[in-house]
Amino acid sequence: MTMAHTYQRVSAPSPHPYGQKGENVIVMESCPITALGMRNILAQSCGFADGVQLVSNLSEIPGLMHHRPAKLLIMELCGEEESVLDGLRLIALCLEHWPTTSMIVCTALDDPRVLQLLTASGIKGLVLKQEPAIALTQCVQQVIAGRRSYSHKVRQLLANHSAGGKALTARELDVLAYLFSGKSVTTAALMMHRDVRTVSTHKRNAMHKLGFQSDGELYLQGKWMAKTGPVFAR
Template identity: 60%
Template sequence: MNSNYPSETTLAAGNATTGAVAIMEPCLITALGMRNRLIESCGLQPDNVRQVTNLVALRTLFTQHAHRLLVMELCGKSESVLDGFRLIAEVRESSPDTAIVICTALDEPKLLRQLIASGISGLMLKQEPAIALTHCVQQVLTGCSSFSHRVRQRQLHEATADKPLTAKELDVLTQLFSGKSVTNVALTMCRDIRTVSTHKRNAMLKLGFHSDGELYLQGKWMAAQGSSFVR
């Protein structure tokens, strides 16, 4: 047993374990394992747990049902990490009572800090033992925030960014990582080049990048698509 996590306990049936739960995970085998884990160890009702494999389907799901909990990877195949950040912001705005737990294969510190800044309730890495998911979800369902042992060990939850990326900053980053220059981004977005430059600069500061070189060399994870890291 991993000593970094308490013994498994099943939450008593009640408000914490009722309500719809969504799992967004592009790997069907991983998604099934997560679903079974949540049902067996967290007391969730099978009929309340819904699975999708991409962000597009997740958006549709949220228009159909209110959800108590969302457990998700950052993106599906042919979707980018930045798309995932955009989805998180949308859920936070349109469904503020939904607790969001990120279970991701990506462990870039700047990405994880920005995730925490975005207001998620829980964060764990797929490289961690399955009990980490149980512990994280149990804590979140009681109204607490929960960050896994590896996240806490690296003190990422303490050194988090002050503010999440805005919608405009996400749009600018998406365009830049598609290969466009600032000038072309301004033309595409019908914005003044100075406005686009400001969005770019603010995004870089929030992410901890101090130059264009750092942004493009160390920030490659922003352009990563689900197909590049799905196990």
């Protein structure tokens, strides 16, 4: 049973050692059924009976965090019409401005390169949507207890992957965002108000961290970076 299959009526949970009444939790997931399933997991198994806010886009998170920083943020890497690079940039933003918020990424993406980037980024937990619901439960419980938690499937996928190991900087992510939107290095430099050599260095450093040796590899094997979230009927 995956997280999308946990949509069911939830009875009031008994006192739980993990969640505390009034704690603020944000869940960013563009599929409404999966989002409700995740909220049910948080209520039934992790003790977060209230204070769980569901949002469907990454762009909603900064405003909520400015208003009231969350204790726990669980997020997919992209919402409707948002890219994976948007998600990576949001992670960097949250880690910079709200370092006490525990972040868990729950994603359908299983490319070892993106998983490597995420484990290097500073997030506390990482789990795949393809895994049973218990994987998210265990991840949340361990993160709330103060430990990092990567699911069994994530550890398996990373076991034989040696590329990377370092997080991309905000500038490197910006450069990649321009490149995957069809801009050239020269155009990116103009739009970023940076010297073209500086932007070229950011691009080269990003490619090295990702394990790409050429532009061809970047655009063919790194196409997950430009992947956007699905659009669901409302």
